[in-house]
Amino acid sequence: MGRTIVEKIIGRHGGGDCRAGDVVWMGIDNRTARDFAGASVVANLEQYGGDSPVADPGKTFFTFDCNVPANTIPYAENQQRIREFARDRGIRVYDVDAGIGSHVTIEEGYGLPGTTTVGTDSHLNIMGSVGAFGQGMGDTDIAFAFKTGKVWFEVPPSVRVELQGMPSRGTEAKDVALAMLGRFSGHELLGKSVEVYGPWAEQATLPDCITLSSLATEMGAIIALIPPNGNVLQYFGISREDAVYADPDAEYEAEYTLDIEGLMPMIACPPSPTNVFPVHEMTSVRVDGVFIGSCTNGTYEDLVLTAELLRGRKVAPGVMLKVVPATRTTWSRLLDEGYLKVIFDAGGIISNAGCAGCASGQIGMTGSGEVQVSTSNRNFKGKQGKGETYLAGIGTAVASAVLGRIASVHELWPR
């Protein structure tokens, strides 16, 4: 019997011929922690780490992305505690300037197809976008991974999702992900490794894959794995032989199909990412703020699209447009190429790279009654303040900022 992608990746990392349900020790290629929970990882290692708290400093790094630079004293304390621990042990710190750790992990070439990465970020399963394993874990797990290079893991059951057809023009990866969230709102994917197939997955760009896989956590899935397509292989300069694919006779716990032919832009209304509707049904909702960024929609391509849609336009009076590129590398490129100027001139507020509102960070919190359209991934009650958060793609976010109400990108197009 053949094996699924997750069974193969875990198998190559110490799991042997493992199958769903087996509990194995999995070797971890990249062991990371953020400024959030990183200090607790350090505390765990100081308590339990003994004389050699870090197995391999070359495979271990910290990424600061939650509160960057620290705007609260406790975060500043935690970051400094981590820096000192890291300095003493020769561990690299991607500091407050670097941006979102999961994106840095891909950009810096750690998160290659087929690798394993763990860290204190619940969206580290974003590695599914490149056909790699990633998982967010708590500070005990991560401290243990720092010390031993391993974690115990129960091989999750795999399910197969076939996306049939192609979405309509103006519909983005985020809308496809939202369609999946709406379809699987009944905990069908809870605890599963989801493999995504179909023509859309075969043509998706790396940023598209990142957007979709970043929402696996909200689907309740362990990970959403997209088998590396030509775009992803080309990004890393590798061939199919270097990546991991499921066997043709792999066994899935369930197989689903979802028709995305002609899919229109979608939006997740409060209070949950699975509360999904077509954008055109929500156009009477007035907005106070728009947030563009996060690990879900903060790539270079996302922000180029933002700038192109904003070119020659202005943000509606009274609406805040908050823009946060995912990483410093992205920031730099957007700066050099003039895109940030376009966003700025349209009325955008541009902040330094990081997770922003998703972690009570530098930008993006809401007050009671405030309505925010956000390209991020969670809109649970109280998550980003007392306001109401709607989750959408770039086109919807920009159109809403320009028109001062929820709007589809189609409303910006010439008639």
Add this chain to the structure above:
Amino acid sequence: MNKSLVLRGRLWVLRQDGRLFSDIDTDMIFHNAHLAVVEMEKMGQYAFGNLEGYQKFAEMAEPGDLVLAGDNFGSGSSRQHAVDCFKALGVQAVVARSFGAIYKRNAINSGFPVIELPGLPDGLFTHHAIAELDLEKGVLSSGTVSFTGLPMSGVASEIYSAGGLFQYAEHLEGV
């Protein structure tokens, strides 16, 4: 086995609109505004601080209490605070129809029992009644009612008995 595998305590039945509360995410359990807290003893005060109807949980909880919820308890972030806040209050275990994957791991690794009762009907258990939780059998009972779910897995029960992941791994070879 040096720890009790049958827990007894007052049961908090978390409900929303008359049904067992589902999809309680980590921001409802322990809001991101308090993430910089590192000491476990300071975490208890924030437990369920952002869960509608249960904001006063931390004040009212007593050591030994058990918590019961619906599906997907602890979805969302990887924060261990969302487990440790209950340990800080002396809550003995959380029981739910299902758990978010990361939450379940975090609980297991810190030796905090979580038991899954798939298919549990909404109205079976009474709020604040005394209940008994058998970890080995995966049974929750109270008065004349009981419901059998999934027993604690092998790894979970070994980590629980050892008192945590590091303590458990000390005795393993090749880790």
